Amino acid sequence: MIKHGFVLLLLLISMGAGAALPARYMQTTEDAAIWAQIGNNMKNVGTLRAGQIISVEPIAADYYEFKFGFGTGFIDKGHLEPVQGHQKVEDGLGDLNKPLSNQNLVTWKDTPVYNAPDAGSAPFGILAENLRYPILSKLKDRLKQTWYQVRIGNRLAYVSALDAQEDHGIPVLTYHHILRDEENTRFRHTSTTTSVRAFSNQMTWLRDMGYTTLTLYQLEGYVRNKMNLPARAVVITFDDGLKSVSRYAYPVLKQYGFKATAFIVSSRIKGHPQKWDPKSLQFMSISELQEIRDTFDFQSHTHFLHRIDGYRRPILLSRSYHNILMDFARSRRALAQFNPHVLYLSYPFGGYNATAVKAANDAGFHMAVTTVKGKVKPGDNPFLLKRLYILRTDSLETMSRLISNQPQG
Incomplete structure (x- = not known):
């Protein structure tokens, strides 16, 4: 059965004690x-x-x-x-x-x-x-x-x-706030706010193109060369834990059977749902988080470190290793009521330094995402993973170019 001079490669596999039969x-x-x-x-x-x-x-x-x-x-x-x-x-x-x-x-x-x-x-x-x-x-x-x-x-x-x-990598999409066009008076010019219509169109496009939505556990398997994944794959993430995510993103994702990750600022979780007000930034409550667990996985966006200093820089950049480590640990404990496997971190405002990276590792996180533009590839530093923004004003053609399997510039 050996053709064209091909050398048949036979390699005996040792099966370890207790295995029924050798390979x-x-x-x-x-x-x-x-x-x-x-x-x-x-x-x-x-x-x-x-x-x-x-x-x-x-x-x-x-x-x-x-x-x-x-x-x-x-x-x-x-x-x-x-x-x-x-x-x-x-x-x-x-x-x-x-x-x-x-x-x-x-x-x-x-x-x-x-x-x-x-x-x-x-x-x-x-x-x-x-x-x-x-x-x-x-x-x-x-x-x-x-x-x-x-x-x-x-x-x-x-x-x-x-x-x-x-393979040129898996796109990790980043969202924050979602509002209907007619109610968006305050955040219309904020790049991190998208419209319900744009988000729905983007998710419909992913569904129609046959994309699978991955969890961060699966993305970790990809980064560490431990898991088989489809070619058409994308990760959907939301930073902050805003109420608009449960109100507007959740029904769309659930309709298509998609999975997503919400990075939660754990100190801002509300005890009770707030009355909807599109003119303010409202955060999800305990019950709202519980209601969307069938679609969303909850991971850390820190506990108290989602703030900026007087120079409009992320305060995480000026905090000590001990302070950051304690915050990360507190965030993981606070989120444990929703998820016993809080293994992933999103740096607030994309701000990180060597101290934050070391603290993330020492706090028990497996990976952390940034706001640096790009896709995730096997062998990437797991604490400096890149993401992509799809803006409200981006066409579906622009989205297609961003997430398609093309070399990164």
């Missing part, structure tokens, strides 16, 4: 669908062609498990048979044990995968559309075309850059 190499008897967890969903992630050999882990079920991206793939046992004859264990290219490179490819269509970096080589299978998949390395063929080297079931395989793009 073994099996051969597909026909074209076989493969499945894997992508974000929160189990999806058909592609096909292996007949005659392909992959390393699988036998389990007590109707399917085998194998390594797929940063997670586990599944294949029906009925599509596989033991490899016939003696196969020498060999790692001819020396790449199977190489760590992943903080790079992914993204598929926008069903994408062919080959046994060698050559479109004339034997087809290995298909990767389904709307996937992010880790790249081991990039190389050029004799025609100077770029190929992505990937690993599927402990086999090296290759995807042409003509068929898939390099």
Whole structure:
């Protein structure tokens, strides 16, 4: 079954004490669908062609498990048979044990995968559309075309850059305040205030384009190379915890089944809901926060540090390490009534320094977001993550350009 001089790479996997059976190499008897967890969903992630050999882990079920991206793939046992004859264990290219490179490819269509970096080589299978998949390395063929080297079931395989793009990061969208046009008299010229109409149109566009909304827990998995995620993915965040979020953003997000994160200034949580007043900045109450928990995850925007000093600078920049650390810890405790996993921070007004970053880490946060413009990529400093603003005046074409998979300027 070895074609075009491709060296079959066989690598024995040690399974650890207590495992039922060691990994073994099996051969597909026909074209076989493969499945894997992508974000929160189990999806058909592609096909292996007949005659392909992959390393699988036998389990007590109707399917085998194998390594797929940063997670586990599944294949029906009925599509596989033991490899016939003696196969020498060999790692001819020396790449199977190489760590992943903080790079992914993204598929926008069903994408062919080959046994060698050559479109004339034997087809290995298909990767389904709307996937992010880790790249081991990039190389050029004799025609100077770029190929992505990937690993599927402990086999090296290759995807042409003509068929898939390099991943340029996940957009994390930032919102604050939302008002209806007719009631917005005070904040009409505030860039951080958007209209109900614009927000609804933007969420409708994301839904129509097939985007998945990620939690920050999933984004952490992406940053740390630990989770398989779709290509069309976005994170939606709201800073401050304003009442307009529960009044206007929540119904739209809930209608589309979207998830979002609200960074809450914990000292400003109200004991009881306030009567709606579009002319003032009102904050959500305990009951309002509880009511939107099915859609929103609550994370920290500090406790008392969301203020500016006399020079109109964030006060966090002038506070001591001990003061910042105590505030972060108090914020996490205050939010624990809504969420036992307060692991993420948004710096007030985007202000941070080395002291704040150290305090965030020491306080137990896993990641922190800034207001620096850009997308989040694997390997980024988890305490300096970038975000994007989509303004009230931005067209959907502008939004499309901002969040599409294009290189950052």
